[in-house]
Amino acid sequence: MEHNYEIFNADSSVQLKELEDNSVDFILTDPPYNLSKYSTGNMKFDWRSDINNDLAEWDKNFDPADFKNEFLRILKPTGNIFAFCSYNLIGRWHEVFDPIFDTFQFFVWHKTNPVPKFRKAGFLNSCELIVCMWNKGHTWNFGKQNEMHNFFESPICMGPERLKKPKHPTQKPVRLLKHLINIASNKGDIVLDPFMGVASTGVAALEMERKFIGIEIDKEYFEAARRRLSQIQPTLFSAINKNKANE
Numbered sequence: 001m002e003h004n005y006e007i008f009n010a011d012s013s014v015q016l017k018e019l020e021d022n023s024v025d026f027i028l029t030d031p032p033y034n035l036s037k038y039s040t041g042n043m044k045f046d047w048r049s050d051i052n053n054d055l056a057e058w059d060k061n062f063d064p065a066d067f068k069n070e071f072l073r074i075l076k077p078t079g080n081i082f083a084f085c086s087y088n089l090i091g092r093w094h095e096v097f098d099p100i101f102d103t104f105q106f107f108v109w110h111k112t113n114p115v116p117k118f119r120k121a122g123f124l125n126s127c128e129l130i131v132c133m134w135n136k137g138h139t140w141n142f143g144k145q146n147e148m149h150n151f152f153e154s155p156i157c158m159g160p161e162r163l164k165k166p167k168h169p170t171q172k173p174v175r176l177l178k179h180l181i182n183i184a185s186n187k188g189d190i191v192l193d194p195f196m197g198v199a200s201t202g203v204a205a206l207e208m209e210r211k212f213i214g215i216e217i218d219k220e221y222f223e224a225a226r227r228r229l230s231q232i233q234p235t236l237f238s239a240i241n242k243n244k245a246n247e
């Protein structure tokens with residue numbers, strides 16, 4: 001990796017085959033959710049843009065099983081996989097990956113400002129799940145067990161962090177991603193996101209002095225990711241690069 005990151009405008013089911021065996025320390029990804037079939041059409045608001053579960057064309061026909069073999073091949077034995085997961089896919093993730101890993105757990109991201117509901121017809125969708133998998137001997141970074149609640153609270157991505165052009169419907173907050181990167185990898189490790197979107201995982205990884213590999217199929221999101229990553233200060237890496245040069 002010439003820089004501290006490498007990104008590809010490609011289909012990850014193809015591009016992952018180019019990665020070497022046992023080369024990735026942490027797969028932290030936010031793949032499609034298959035939520036569009038639950039859409040009840042556009043909900044209209046006077047004060048904000050319409051809301052619809054039918055997020056985008058890309059949010060269809062995703063099956064975690066299609067990525068099982070490549071994820072296992074490229075992940076180091078010390079590696080972790082954390083994947084954002086909608087309620088309708090958690091059973092599938094468990095069915096496919098629980099038999100393979102020593103541990104399969106879930107983590108909850110609680111959004112302090114979820115999309116509102118006005119019809120009093122059910123729960124607010126204020127939680128997002130992240131499935132977490134690893135084998136014995138994996139990388140793990142924490143001092144005391146009570147630091148390790150499987151829960152994190154933050155607002156959804158907004159303000160200056162939220163890209164306007166293109167606006168990605170599921171851009172994740174860097175603060176949340178940094179929390180996950182901190183507990184499941186070390187400085188200098190390679191973090192992979194094969195469903196990169198606008199590279200929120202990449203920004204978090206580089207700012208935490210990890211290296212990053214990202215894959216995104218959509219050209220516009222890929223270009224936004226490229227612009228975003230190019231703005232991360234390379235000086236953050238001076239210490240790592242100097243150490244490597246001295247090895």
Ligand SMILES: C[S@@+](CC[C@H](N)C(=O)[O-])C[C@H]1O[C@@H](n2cnc3c(N)ncnc32)[C@H](O)[C@@H]1O
Nearest residue numbers: 011012030058171172195197198200216217218
């Ligand atoms: C849930 S979004 C990820 C958003 C990301 N977390 C962010 O903060 O920008 C999933 C992304 O995966 C991309 N995608 C879907 N199928 C893909 C595939 N086969 N290969 C690469 N990217 C894909 C979509 O275009 C979409 O941007």
